[in-house]
Amino acid sequence: MVEAEQCGLRYRAPMSERHRFDANATKVVPDTHSHLESKFSRLYRTPLGVWATRCDLDAPEVKSWNTIMTSKQLLGPRLPAYQSGCVTGIIPAILGPSGTKEIPSWMPSCVQGARQVVLLVIDGLGWHQLQKNIVHCPTISSMQGSSITTIAPTTTVSALTSITTGLAPAEHGLVGYRIDMGGRVMQMLKWGDDKGDLRNMYPPDLIQPCPPFMGTSVPVLSKAELEGSAFTEAHLRGVRPKGWRAASSIAVEIGELLRSGEKFIYAYYDGVDKIAHERGFGAFYEAELRSTDALVSNIKDVLVSGSVLLVTADHGQVMVGTNTLPPNADVLAMTAYQSGEGRFRWLHARKGTEVELLARAQQHHGDSAWVVSKDQVIDEQWLGPRLGAATRKRLGDVALVPREPISFDDPADSGPYMLQCRHGALTDDELDVPLLAVTGN
DSSP states (O other), X not given: OOXXXXXXXXXXXXXXXXXXXXXXXXXXXXXXXXXXXXXXXXXXXXXXXXXXXGGGGGSHHHHHHTTTSOXXXXXXXXXXXXXXXXXGGHHHHHHXXXXXXXXXXXXXXXXXXOSXXXXXXXXXXXXXXXXXXXGGOHHHHTSEEEEEEOOSSOSHHHHHHHHHHOOOHHHHOOOSXXXXXXXXXXXXXXXXXXXXXXXXXXXXXXHSOOOSGGGOOOXXXXXXXXXXXXXXXXXXXXXXXXXXXXXXXXXXXXXXXHHTTOSEEEEEEOHHHHHHHHHOSSHHHHHHHHHHHHHHHHHHHHOOTXXXXXXXXXXXXXXXXXXXXXXXXXXXXXXXXXXXXXXXXXXXXXXXXXXXXXXXXXXXXXXXXEEEXXXXXXXXXXXXXXXXXXXXXXXXXXXXXXXXXXXXXXXXXXXXXXXXXXXXXXXXXXXXXXXXXXXXX
């Protein structure tokens, strides 16, 4: 039974200013809005509960801590900016009571006052990859805006649901690519496991009960073959699907919808993510970026007066290649099974071994990953605020979240080919995504 507390059915007004302090004003929160921000100004939480910049690692007190742990182990990850510039805020800002009359400071200013909005989500287009490939994206790079953060884990299932519902994974409950449903781990895109489809056992509207798009029925352009899938029902139910079979149809359909007076249109394109997974960075990736930029250019051409195109992404990418390794044998000896994904791997402890599993995982993998307990993930709100009991049960006991370009292998989590680029963790390359806009003439 899904608990009612899982879903925050409410409107959260867009924040007009970026908040640099938490509610108790006791900790400084990293402000990730500006891509011009120096990496030395970002703040990180240490395992000892101290906020520090990278520069602080040279301080005497930090040097003494380093007799216990390396500087890499000392620094906790940057967390998603749930209370300021985050993908969770896009839909509430556009479809809330004020519409585009009032927008948060992290949103491109040209969105304010727009009478029609097109939101294009480009799967896998990270901010830092975009910056390194501007030459291949002249249209996208000419748009107004900057970067915001996605959510944790930086994976499609969680992030797309956060974009459409305006809620963090802690709230909507889809906390990863593979989720523990009570001893049975379900792959969420397929909504099944190695024994088959699990839709009847785990109805999508119960596993993820929060309505998308503030409860309104909006036109959605996505691949036609995705219509009717369980994951689509989980994060897009109640919409008006406008499935496309060729990417060239997206701009044509958007133009028709705009001219018919639609106030909001949601579009999803997955080409960048697919190529990055299969081919990695390089010639194929660059060719896909040029195709994606042409798609954005075509959509820009069909914008009407008073309309705006807003482009964002669900996550970025890290090149991993063959750097996939299983957890250490000492760690696996205390692990009953695994969930999550290679760059946000949950270990589920054998009964009574939770403390020892954490210690062993930190010993063997603390030099290349953030190794944390479930309680730390919850207490520090990695997955967002207001995590309910139903969602808590879906988490493992220990999380392995790589800092380095590696992936933790689980034999039960495999596909038709070795993934080249991956995501899921909390590095800048995975966490930062674009939020860019352009208006119609």
